[in-house]
Amino acid sequence: MIDLADIEKIALLARLELSPEKAREHAEQLPRVLKHFEQIAQVSTVGVEPLVTPTEIEAYWREDDVVQELTPDEILANAPDKIGHLFRVPPVI
């Protein structure tokens, strides 16, 4: 069973801050959704390789050329905070 402590652990792994009210909602909803999904356990999959990419990926070659597609200014244009060509964050401990 998934309890509130489990939800808090998952939220930390997912780097999500949850209000106590939201945490309780997840503790109620997540087990219900998982219970429905657990029906896949009924399918026998002994020795079956999981499918990750649904169509075949064809290898191709290209020249190993360096291409500058974006400038530092363009890359930094969406930064929430910056100093010069650096991303700025609050002091972290």
Added chain:
Amino acid sequence: MAIIDLSIAELRKKIQQRELSATQLSEAFLNRIKELDPKLNSFITVNERVMDDARELDKRIAAGENVGPLAGLPLAIKDMLCTKGIKTTAASKMLNNFVPPYDSTVVAKLKKAGALVIGKTNLDEFAMGSSNETSFYGSVKNPWNLDCVPGGSSGGSAAAQAARLAVASIGTDTGGSIRQPASFCGIVGIKPTYGRVSRYGIVAYASSLDQAGPMTSTVADAAEMLEVISGHDIHDSTSSQKSVPTFTQSLRKDLKGMKIGLIREYETDAISADVRKTVENAIATAKSLGAEVVEVQVPLTQYAVPIYYLVAASEASSNLARYDGVRYGYRADYQNLSAVELEKFYCKNRGQGFGEEVQRRIMLGTYALSSGYYDAYYNKAGQVRRLLTQEFQSAFEKCDVILSPVSTTAAFKIGERISDPLAMYLNDIFTTSTNLAGLPGMSVPFGFSAQGMPIGIQLTATHFQEEKLFAVASALEAAANISDRRPNVI
């Protein structure tokens, strides 16, 4: 004939022969958006600069330049695809101010073909939803009935297209997000084979499932659009190097020699009477057009929704890890703090920046990938996914195209299913298998519910056989003879 009733081919001819200018066309559609979109909320951003682009194009046409097959056509692009210099939000507070410094490959190809971006359409946040109710920018309304959802997640593109606010639209489809809103809004939508269209520059949700595709007024327009956006891209290693067929040459009026498959396991009491009747009519029509109808079996489709949500949520939890509030995207207010713990910094940015459904799926995916549960959930889902794909391969040995419902019902009322996540997930029982197996799928309008809401038919083919979808869809579209019906809002 009014401009909004003209096909891409007809508009191209008028523009080439200078009966119509790109400027006139963009102005006409901008005016429609201004007049009608306040009722629909289908656009997040309208690109006012489209008039400058149109004038530029008219100059090139006047100079006798070859401007491309979509020259001067204003298109609506789902706000999941990056557009250089035009805000791209994924309908999330997280990307509320994000202006991409580059174009997604789909948009770059459309522009190269001469098309113009008239605006960016609304969607469920990060494409996670089937009703367009999870958008940070508010719900989209269905043009056929403003109390109903347009479907999702490409609900803005579907509503805009149904209301003829653009010549054609682009959506993305991870578990049905092009086909289900196309059905709910009475337009054509195609999710191409996985790898047919480059994913470069499309906000990533579930990378092994996502594909972009056209959402259009007619099957012929979808063929025109798919020809332009398909093909290999060095920026996406999963994009296919297969040659791109001339899809417009696949259109036909009869179905002689075509085998249509019906999936026995799709027979369920959950299908509404209206949808059942529409599917039965489509089967009868296909037979009368010369198709042979056969039954096929894909028993594992009963697990499609669980496999889909485990795979999609797992991939989403990994893909959305990039939103940390450092390089771009939402950052919480730290003005009054002298210092913050690094983990708390991330948790706060993400906790405030992501909406409820996105957080729900990140939680589910994180759990399914976590130590001790990986084998039972993510790995197991991948194994059943392979078996499901093999069942589809066997089914396509017996038929060319599978015909099925898109959804169990026509568009439902806004607010009706949003409070129950599991009920919302079960909307996707007929559409998710297609993405899991990487197959091409299409929704084509074929009927109406008793309440006058559109209902589409889903067609599915095997890998890289979109031509068969266009063949069957064009024949059914011609026979259905409902393309003159327009939503009340227009």
